[in-house]
Amino acid sequence: xxxxxQGDVEQGEIIGLEDLEKPLILEEKIVVINDNNxxxxxxxxxxxxxMVLLCTFVAVCGSFEFGSCVGYSAxxxxxxxxxxxxxxxxxxxxxxxxTIGAMLGAITSGRIADFIGRKGAMRMSACFCIxxxxxxxxxxxxxxxxxxxxxxxxxxGVFSYVVPIFIAEIAPKNLRGGLTTLNQLMIVTGSSTAxxxxxxxxxxxxxxTGLVPCIFLLVGLCFVPESPRWLAKVGLQKEFRVAxxxxxxxxxxxxxxxxxxxxxxxxxxxxxxAKLLNLFESKYIRSVIIGVALMVFQxxxxxxxxxxxxxxxxxxxxxxxxxxxxxxxxxxxxxxxMLGAILMDKSGRRPLMMISSTGxxxxxxxxxTSFFLKGQGLLLEWxxxxxxxxxxxxxxxxxxxxxxxxxxxxxxxFPINIKGIAGSLVVLVNWSGAWAVSFTFNFLMxxxxxxxxxxxxxxxxxTVLYVAKFVPETKGKTLEEIQKSIxx
Numbered sequence: 001x002x003x004x005x006q007g008d009v010e011q012g013e014i015i016g017l018e019d020l021e022k023p024l025i026l027e028e029k030i031v032v033i034n035d036n037n038x039x040x041x042x043x044x045x046x047x048x049x050x051m052v053l054l055c056t057f058v059a060v061c062g063s064f065e066f067g068s069c070v071g072y073s074a075x076x077x078x079x080x081x082x083x084x085x086x087x088x089x090x091x092x093x094x095x096x097x098x099t100i101g102a103m104l105g106a107i108t109s110g111r112i113a114d115f116i117g118r119k120g121a122m123r124m125s126a127c128f129c130i131x132x133x134x135x136x137x138x139x140x141x142x143x144x145x146x147x148x149x150x151x152x153x154x155x156x157g158v159f160s161y162v163v164p165i166f167i168a169e170i171a172p173k174n175l176r177g178g179l180t181t182l183n184q185l186m187i188v189t190g191s192s193t194a195x196x197x198x199x200x201x202x203x204x205x206x207x208x209t210g211l212v213p214c215i216f217l218l219v220g221l222c223f224v225p226e227s228p229r230w231l232a233k234v235g236l237q238k239e240f241r242v243a244x245x246x247x248x249x250x251x252x253x254x255x256x257x258x259x260x261x262x263x264x265x266x267x268x269x270x271x272x273x274a275k276l277l278n279l280f281e282s283k284y285i286r287s288v289i290i291g292v293a294l295m296v297f298q299x300x301x302x303x304x305x306x307x308x309x310x311x312x313x314x315x316x317x318x319x320x321x322x323x324x325x326x327x328x329x330x331x332x333x334x335x336x337x338m339l340g341a342i343l344m345d346k347s348g349r350r351p352l353m354m355i356s357s358t359g360x361x362x363x364x365x366x367x368x369t370s371f372f373l374k375g376q377g378l379l380l381e382w383x384x385x386x387x388x389x390x391x392x393x394x395x396x397x398x399x400x401x402x403x404x405x406x407x408x409x410x411x412x413x414f415p416i417n418i419k420g421i422a423g424s425l426v427v428l429v430n431w432s433g434a435w436a437v438s439f440t441f442n443f444l445m446x447x448x449x450x451x452x453x454x455x456x457x458x459x460x461x462x463t464v465l466y467v468a469k470f471v472p473e474t475k476g477k478t479l480e481e482i483q484k485s486i487x488x
Contacts, residue, residue, distance in 0.1 A: 058220030062159040067190020075198025096439035101150035103431035105157020118166040126214040128155035195330035294406040297463040299433030302456035305441030340400040359397020361460035366390030368453030
């Protein structure tokens, strides 16, 4: 699951990733920078990037932790239920309550990151995750399991906002796009690692491995500077220049970049603060509907149900070793996610989403067919093969497009003055959908295993139709061109 929060619900902050990728120049100021000037680019690219890379490595430990939390429930379901004698309802609550905590974390993350800084927010998130993992490790019943899970959920909800924002704020423009993609890649890597390790160690041992990225993060934060943009925003001018100089190298001339940041922040403060009701104005409503709809289709295609409980799904289909399917699931995510990142700017957003949704339809349909055949007692030797093929096709197709592209679209379709509040609404919808799907999955499987996957395949078909009819292509377009395309 891919998460980016664009701002704070209450204040409507608008420093999102897409803003940070744009030239920090506004017309009403005298400062003029030519982004096509090769000398400027050369100067920026030849500066010291060692500290930037170190900062990025430290920050994406939070992304890895995010993935570890998401991937924890899949390989541990049968063992936890057996050891603690949990019912389906109790384990479904344990698996899904992570998303409730993440929802709360995502909503409050903007204010937290603005109040205590990007590094402070990451430290706080790591402490929440450590406390949560220890609660899971020492659990003797469902209550402490759920407490631990919701604490880790809150931690990763804050990580989902502050990690990509921190990376985008510390990276030079020529490296910003590549470094921010590491956030999603490390989420998938963390999830896959949890799948793999969880196949060979106990569920309590797997909980302890969740502490490792948090420890790396807490130690690493002692050696990296705070975000210069945040320091400038809160008026710490001396610390702002020191941090920027440390990131660009002691011999680099940071005067131009410092002036850009100051101009941008001054104009940012001058913009009116958007409120929730502003989103329903005619000039914004279509963008909001598109953003919300894409998140609904992303989640109700079933990704969190299938991902959270993959091991049990393979076992239900009759696979001799559910661990084999889980390991295959883990191994396929990382290369496919990397391929999707490469294709995003080459093929365009709409084609990638339509191809991805077609693939998730095929995967869900094959998995549903396998359970249908099992229920009818037909072609039983094909049932496990169809099930594992369906799930692997599904996760491959999702990873290549529907996992990341809706978030990219969201960062591009909202005007800058509503980006924070609209982004927060969309994130809230996304996490709500994630909870609904992950909580109901086991109940739906008890109702009808084949029906569950056929429902998910139906949502995939609706996604293809909706994207083809209503979602504009945003690749290579300015914000103004995108708005004109939506409102026409």
